[in-house]
Structure formats: C-alpha cells, structure tokens
Amino acid sequence: MDVSGPDTAASPPAENESPSESGQETSSIPEAPVATRCYSHGKQETDEEFDARWVTYFNKPDIDAWELRKGMNTLIGYDLVPEPKILDAALRACRRLNDLASAIRILEAVKDKAGPHKEIYPYVIQELQPTLNELGISTPEELGIDKV
Amino acid sequence: VAKVEEYSLPSYFDRRESPLPDIRFVKHLTPEQQSLKAKEKGSWVALSNEEKVELYRISFNQSFAEMNKGSSEWKSVLGGILFFMGFTGFVVLWQKHFMYGEIPHTFSEDWIARQSQRMLDMRINPVEGFSSKWDYDKKEWKK
Numbered sequence: 115m116d117v118s119g120p121d122t123a124a125s126p127p128a129e130n131e132s133p134s135e136s137g138q139e140t141s142s143i144p145e146a147p148v149a150t151r152c153y154s155h156g157k158q159e160t161d162e163e164f165d166a167r168w169v170t171y172f173n174k175p176d177i178d179a180w181e182l183r184k185g186m187n188t189l190i191g192y193d194l195v196p197e198p199k200i201l202d203a204a205l206r207a208c209r210r211l212n213d214l215a216s217a218i219r220i221l222e223a224v225k226d227k228a229g230p231h232k233e234i235y236p237y238v239i240q241e242l243q244p245t246l247n248e249l250g251i252s253t254p255e256e257l258g259i260d261k262v
Numbered sequence: 263v264a265k266v267e268e269y270s271l272p273s274y275f276d277r278r279e280s281p282l283p284d285i286r287f288v289k290h291l292t293p294e295q296q297s298l299k300a301k302e303k304g305s306w307v308a309l310s311n312e313e314k315v316e317l318y319r320i321s322f323n324q325s326f327a328e329m330n331k332g333s334s335e336w337k338s339v340l341g342g343i344l345f346f347m348g349f350t351g352f353v354v355l356w357q358k359h360f361m362y363g364e365i366p367h368t369f370s371e372d373w374i375a376r377q378s379q380r381m382l383d384m385r386i387n388p389v390e391g392f393s394s395k396w397d398y399d400k401k402e403w404k405k
Binding site for chain 2: 182186209212214215216220225249250251254259261262
C-alpha cells in the first residue's frame with residue numbers, strides 16, 4: 115500500500131521511505147504538479163526510488179560482507195517486504211561473496227517478514243525462481259530447514 | 263597488552279530482526295568444512311542438498327523455524343501460579359483454624375437479627391439501599 119503523496123522531481127535518497135510491498139499492488143504514484151502535504155520535512159521518497167536505491171546498494175560489484183550484512187539487517191528492519199528485484203540483487207551479492215548460507219538466510223527472513231500474509235513468500239519465490247535456478251540457491255523448503 | 267576477552271568481540275545471535283549476524287556460528291572449521299567452503303566458491307549448482315545444509319549450519323545456529331518455535335514453558339508458569347495460589351489458600355485456612363481467635367459477638371445470628379431490625383426501624387438507606395429492600399406492610403423482605 116503506497117502512502118506517499120504526489121512528488122514533483124526525483125528526490126535524493128532520504129530516510130523517510132514509503133512502504134513497498136511485494137505480492138500486493140505495486141501502484142504507480144500519480145505525479146501531480148503541486149505537492150501540498152503535511153510532511154515533517156522535505157519530499158518523501160517514492161516506492162520506485164526506494165527500490166532503486168536498494169538495488170543499487172546490493173549491485174555494487176565489490177560489495178563486502180559487512181555491507182551485505184548491514185544492508186540486509188537494515189532492510190529487514192523496515193516495515194515492508196522487500197521487492198523481488200532488491201532480493202535478486204542481494205542474492206547476487208551473496209554469490210559474489212561466495213556465501214550460500216546467507217542467501218538461504220535471506221529467503222528465510224523474507225518469509226518471516228511477510229508474517230501472516232502467507233501469499234507474499236510464494237510470490238517472491240516465483241519471481242526469484244530464474245535467479246535461484248541460475249545461481250543454484252535452494253529454498254529453505256527444498257532443504258527441509260523450514261521445519262523444526 | 264590486555265587479553266582480548268571473548269565477550270568484547272562481536273557475538274553470534276539468532277534474531278528474526280537481524281538475520282545476518284556479525285560472525286559465523288562455527289568459529290573453527292574442520293578440514294572437511296574448510297574444503298566445503300572452498301567448494302562454495304564454485305558453482306552452487308554442484309552442491310548437494312546435504313552440503314548446502316552443512317554450509318548453512320556452519321554459518322548459522324538455528325534456522326528461522328527453530329528460533330521461532332514456541333515452548334511449553336507457559337504451562338509450567340501457569341501451573342506454578344495456580345499451585346502457589348492454592349498454597350496460599352491452605353495457609354489462610356490454617357491461620358483461621360490455629361491462629362485467629364473468636365470473632366466478635368456482634369456477628370452472632372441473634373445480634374445481627376436485632377441489629378437489622380433496628381436498622382429497618384431507623385429507615386437506613388430507604389431509597390435504594392437496605393430499608394428499600396424491606397416490605398414494611400407485609401413485614402418481609404421484598405421478593
């Protein structure tokens with residue numbers, strides 16, 4: 115559900131990100147010419163800007179392990195389930211770091227993040243399936259670690 | 263130079279909100295695990311499921327399913343609460359029997375009867391309280 119109001123120009127990456135949910139509607143925000151909203155300050159980042167910022171973060175070719183961990187832990191701290199394209203970039207970062215365990219952990223975290231919305235995780239996996247097949251990442255379900 | 267204590271170093275923890283801890287779970291890898299780590303540098307398609315699980319377990323202690331699993335501790339807690347409440351009841355009964363003396367004579371049935379009659383005669387709380395419940399014509403409690 116998108117709660118950001120109409121924006122004019124693209125805003126620089128800010129900390130006020132708007133929720134971006136996968137599996138729900140990925141709405142495009144109508145661009146009205148004048149924004150008169152009672153924001154705390156500055157323009158609010160759109161969903162697309164948020165996603166793009168995070169995809170760029172994980173796409174850094176020489177990303178290091180700390181940055182991957184920091185990025186993932188921060189992303190999981192937000193009140194949203196990350197878009198498949200962000201997760202795709204994160205999984206590829208795991209590949210560059212030769213870290214399969216973290217890749218599986220990321221999938222687990224996404225499922226956990228969806229909470230009671232059980233339809234989100236299958237959607238995400240469906241979207242990521244080409245990448246999972248390409249990189250050889252097994253889902254937690256395939257490995258049996260989704261059960262106690 | 264002061265010895266570096268382990269508790270001052272980054273620690274491992276399983277938390278839902280922080281899926282990738284600062285360090286791996288297994289600190290010292292066996293030779294098999296080291297060779298598995300080397301194999302991880304190649305294509306992951308070549309890894310068997312057992313190897314993938316082994317790699318996961320090297321890095322992480324509990325899976326999300328395991329860390330989120332509830333326990334039956336609440337049954338012990340509830341049982342303990344009820345047990346001690348029962349024990350308290352036992353203490354109260356013991357005190358009544360062995361410790362406390364007689365209750366005042368003003369609680370005897372005869373006294374209460376005469377006291378109640380006096381209260382009715384005085385029209386105590388005649389609107390909504392005591393005397394309002396008495397039928398003065400039929401000389402009985404209202405039904």
